[in-house]
Amino acid sequence: MTEGPHSRGTVLPVPGKRNILVTSALPFVNNVPHLGNIIGSVLSGDVFARYCRGRGINTLYIGGTDEYGTTTEARALVEKCTPQELCDKYHAIHAEIYEWFNISFDIFGRTTTQLQTDITQDIFLKLQKNGFLKEQMTTQLYCQEHHSFLADRFVxxxxxxxxxxxxxxxxxxxxxQLLESLQLKHPRCKVDGSKPITKDTKHIFLELNKLQPDVETFFRDSAAGGAWSNNSKVITSAWLKEGLKPRSITRDIKWGTEVPLPGYEEKVIYSWFDACIGYVSITARYTDQWEKWWRNPQDVQLHQFIGKDNVIFHSVIFPSSQIGTGDTWTKLHHLSTTDYLTYEGGKFSKSRGIGVFGDSAQKTGVAADIWRYFLLSHRPETGDSEFTWDSFISCNNNLLLKNFGNFVSRVLKFINSRHYNNIVPNWAEYREDSFDAFKQEINNLLTQYIQELNAVKIRSALSTVLQMSQQGNGFLQSNKLDNRLVENEPSKCAAVIGIAVNTVHLLASVIAPYMPDTAKSINSQLCVDALPIQDHWHADSIKPGHEIGKSEHLFSRIKPEKAEEWRKMFGSDEVKKVKEEEAAMKAKKNAAMKA
Ligand code: MET
Incomplete structure (x- = not known):
């Protein structure tokens, strides 16, 4: 999966058709992603990309790690290694985790490449040529001990x-409180503990103010046309309303893209200026025909998946840079943002050992698909959402096993039984109004599912899938599928089974974006290819006479006692400690306010 075309071959836009470019936020390489990070962008983008492919839309899904900047430098200091070593280590960790979660990137790249430098410098110089960059003096903290200006995180x-x-x-x-380093009292250098002095230094500023009218037009058109998430609209509007101001896009650190200007040899380009350019350079690493994706607003729709803390960079800074170059660009069409996922009522914390991190989800022995299901059904789509072990287990035992799994296995087992010996019976002649009503109901739900996913309402569309399997269970129930039915009313029973097995085929295709292994398993038990997700379902993709394979369990029950065990394993003592600390701090604050 890392650095190289996926098995689909090189995907390029088809002229005149709808082509979808999906990106998910490029995580920093200073940490191991936790469940909240995973659902926040990478997994959400994956569902959308898989859904688009299932609809037969030409789709490219780009991901990678964001490797430059102070976050890397500061972490390398802690881990006592070079920034390059840190990037290599965490790039591999991220790639492995996403592979385990079955993320279908066409490429999972990195930002520390020559292509990134070339494309970033090209954009930078075009902005300069077009009069959108200016030089300005700033005052900053400087460490006389190791002869360096200090970026925020170094003070x-x-x-x-x-x-x-x-x-x-x-x-x-x-x-x-958000701070600027000059506001700190008694500042000290994080590298050597010495007391910094203040010193003047020049920087390059991007004059966003000059680009404001164009960005406003872009925002108005794109947010409405692409139905951006509410958060992204609110955050962007607030920024624009306040008025865009020039922003410094160079930094006094070493780990970054070189500034292509004389006199700036000791500085680099600010990592947030070039982070979004990573999407472009990673595409360029995927194919030398990257411009077909990125300079093609006519044929390509760009869908971006991010956490809400990254909105401005995608909705204002990157589009401004694109507009300022004067070149033709594929610009943001739909921005999908998530809020936060909490862990058992608190924050995930790697340093305190609280919560489930990507590399440890596997240690529970629970399959990736179950994790995907839980996270997607709890996607913080319209507000924060919570991970608890009890709800995790309940999702598996009640929704997946009793609803979805029960329907699929009941139908397949019945076809496996001595009545049919694995052969789908002939039902073509049998008619009953209630059967048509059932098919209509499934079609209504399918329409709803498609509308929801087109609008990137990932969480609601998943609950629509579960409603479909619920209807399926109801259909078997109301027609009393059992041995008596097959013996007393063989034609009716054949029709119930024929429609039900086709419902199972449809279910595999609509669950596939969420639970790809489960879908694969169903299709392989049915001995059929995946069904494309079409506007209308005719209940005839599996024909009479078709021979299916042996039914196998899709899910297995998780013992409720496991909750306690996992809670311990993933930091219940630490959660308690944090809660105590928080309570103590609150008491301290209250006391200070009274005094
Ligand atoms: N590295 C950023 C983060 O992890 C996202 C960059 S998206 C271009 O928040």
Whole structure:
């Protein structure tokens, strides 16, 4: 999966057709992703890409790691390795996790490549040529000990708001206040602990203010045309309303794309200026015909999946850079954002050992598809959402096993039984109004599913799939599928089975974007190819006389006692400790306010 075309071969847009380019946020390489990160962009983008492919739409799904910047430098310092070593290590960790979760990237690339440098510098120089960059003096903290300006994350000191002694240059971890490093009291250099001085240094600013009218037009058209998520519209509008201001796009660090200007040899381009360019350069790494995807607004629709904290970079900064070059670009069509997933009522924390991280989900022995199901059915689509072990187990035991799995296995087992000996019976002649009503109901749900996924309502479309299997169970129930039916009313029984087995085939195709292994297993038990997701379902893709394979369990029950075991394994003591600390801090704050 990493760095190289997927088995689909090189996918290129087909002129005159609808072509979909899907991207998911490129994670930093300073951590192992947790469940919230996974559902936040990568898994959501995967469902949409798989759905589009299932609809027969030409689709390319791009992912990768975002490797430049202070997050990498700071983490390398902690792990006592070079930034390059850190990137190599975490790129591999991310790639492996997404592979386990069955993410169908066409390429999972990285931003530390020559292509990234070339494309970023090209954009940078075009912005300069068109008059959108300016040089400006700034005052910053400078470490005389290791002769370097200090980026936010390289300074620690006392928080000016709550007095916490170890606040970072960009934020105080105790009170949450966003900071600038010059605001810290008694600042110290994170590298060597020495006291920095203030010093003037020049930087390049992107004059977003000059681009505001164009960005506004872009936003108005794209947000309406592409039905952006509510969060992304609200956040972007607020920014535009406040008025765009020039933003510095160079930094005083070493790990980044070189600034293509004389006098800037000691500086690099700000990683957030080039992070979104990563999507382009990773596509270029996938195919040298990348411009067919990225310079083709006529034929290509760009769908981007991100966490809500990254909205501005995708909705304002990157589009501004594109517009400012004066080139033709494929620009954002749909922006899909997620809120946060909490873990047992609190935050995931790797350093405290709280929560499930991508590499440890596997340790539970629960299949990737079950994890996918849980996360997608709890996608923080319209607000925060919570992971708890009880609901995880209940999803498996009640929804998947009793509803979806029960329907599929009842139908297949019946065809396996001595009555039919694996052969789908002939039902072509049999008619009953209630059967037509059932087919109509399934078609209504299919229409709803397609509408929901077209609008990227991933979570609702999944619950629509479960409604379909629920209807399927109801259909077997109301027609009393059992030995007596086959003996007393063989033609009716044949029709019930014929329609039901076709429903199973349809279910495999609509669940496939969510649970690809489950869909594969159903199709292989049915001995059929995957059914494309079409507008209308005719209940005739599996014909009388077709021989199916042996039915196998799709899911198995998880013992409820497992919840306690897993809670322990994933940090229940630590969760308790954090809650105690939070309560103590609240008490302290209250006391301070009273005093
Ligand atoms: N690296 C960013 C993050 O992890 C996302 C970049 S998307 C171009 O938040």
């Amino acid at each position: 620690e000191g006392e928080c000016p708001v709550c007095g916490y002694a170890d606040a970072r240059g960009d934020q105080c971890d105790l009170c949450g």
